[in-house]
Amino acid sequence: MKLYDAGRAPNPRRVRIFLAEKGIQIPLVPVDISKLEHKRPEFAAINPVRLTPVLELDDGTRISESIAICRYFEEIQPQPPLFGRTSLEKALVEMWQRRIELGLFAQVAHVFRHSHPAMAEMEVPQVPDFAEANRPRVFASLRILEEALEGRPYITGETFTVADITGLVALDFMKPAKLTLPPDLPNVLAWYVRLKARPSANA
Amino acid sequence: MKLYDAGRAPNPRRVRIFLAEKGIQIPLVPVDISKLEHKRPEFAAINPVRLTPVLELDDGTRISESIAICRYFEEIQPQPPLFGRTSLEKALVEMWQRRIELGLFAQVAHVFRHSHPAMAEMEVPQVPDFAEANRPRVFASLRILEEALEGRPYITGETFTVADITGLVALDFMKPAKLTLPPDLPNVLAWYVRLKARPSANA
Numbered sequence: 001m002k003l004y005d006a007g008r009a010p011n012p013r014r015v016r017i018f019l020a021e022k023g024i025q026i027p028l029v030p031v032d033i034s035k036l037e038h039k040r041p042e043f044a045a046i047n048p049v050r051l052t053p054v055l056e057l058d059d060g061t062r063i064s065e066s067i068a069i070c071r072y073f074e075e076i077q078p079q080p081p082l083f084g085r086t087s088l089e090k091a092l093v094e095m096w097q098r099r100i101e102l103g104l105f106a107q108v109a110h111v112f113r114h115s116h117p118a119m120a121e122m123e124v125p126q127v128p129d130f131a132e133a134n135r136p137r138v139f140a141s142l143r144i145l146e147e148a149l150e151g152r153p154y155i156t157g158e159t160f161t162v163a164d165i166t167g168l169v170a171l172d173f174m175k176p177a178k179l180t181l182p183p184d185l186p187n188v189l190a191w192y193v194r195l196k197a198r199p200s201a202n203a
Numbered sequence: 204m205k206l207y208d209a210g211r212a213p214n215p216r217r218v219r220i221f222l223a224e225k226g227i228q229i230p231l232v233p234v235d236i237s238k239l240e241h242k243r244p245e246f247a248a249i250n251p252v253r254l255t256p257v258l259e260l261d262d263g264t265r266i267s268e269s270i271a272i273c274r275y276f277e278e279i280q281p282q283p284p285l286f287g288r289t290s291l292e293k294a295l296v297e298m299w300q301r302r303i304e305l306g307l308f309a310q311v312a313h314v315f316r317h318s319h320p321a322m323a324e325m326e327v328p329q330v331p332d333f334a335e336a337n338r339p340r341v342f343a344s345l346r347i348l349e350e351a352l353e354g355r356p357y358i359t360g361e362t363f364t365v366a367d368i369t370g371l372v373a374l375d376f377m378k379p380a381k382l383t384l385p386p387d388l389p390n391v392l393a394w395y396v397r398l399k400a401r402p403s404a405n406a
Binding site: 048049057061063064065067068069071072075076087088090091092094095098099103125127129130133141144147148 | 251260275291295330347
């Protein structure tokens, strides 16, 4: 088993954090996305949608999409559970994972990809108006998280889950997107500090 | 149990198709998104991210995000399995669900939301350049599906899954987005016809 990985990019990091939380170590195959290696035909043979990360099993089967890879590891090594335990917990983890991914992480990514000069070769065409349109959405999503985190250490309650991993990666991604966490969100800030303090945050 | 539903909108339809495939009937509570009912404070109390659908359980717990709702029903009524059976199948269903959702459905939605006059009040601001940027991505994604569907009735293989539901809804969504399925994609076309022929497509 091996994981096609791409260093600082946020999606491969989601999987590395997940594996660190599970205590799983697997060989990493570096893909240099700054050199657009993932856009080359050789990589399209590994993943036709040309995105990292990709998990390759020993029989050659390849699984792409960070959350699909995480779910595979949840299935083959259920402890500690990071996608919820009961039917309801599983639904609520999925709900928050998606709310954070689609409502915060994607918006931060839109700002980054459509405004950062370093992305000019990768995001073609960059649409600066779209970056601007997403800026206020990031802050609106943070306010929803602020309310949801009231009295809770983690976004779905008492237990750390994959939804928190997406949250950590999204908050870290604000820095290269040149977005600053507003100071009037104490719950989000405490959550962020809590997540960054976990050893897995270094993965 | 009841489902806050929004008629023709594609996400609530994903859940209705899923329920039809499971043979589950639950009461629907209509939300008129054309009147922006989902943007009102009353609806924010039901779902802070102001999106439909929302499942409300008998104890008042609310689950939003279409796929989270579908997963809840998969958990409480596993037959027929629509998220895969084995660990690997579950990962591959999740992979294709996400590839189609993020690589086709989202792109079609971007074209629709940023170009259709009817969306001017809902998508503020509309960014026509972003609609244009997404048009070629829709067709690139369809070509990836064309290749993947070679020799397969459904996107993950022999069995209909939730990934096919996202595919059907995305392909149907091309019409209001004024995107036409290219004629040189026989596998995609046959898949589309196969999905539309299922009774659940009318849900």
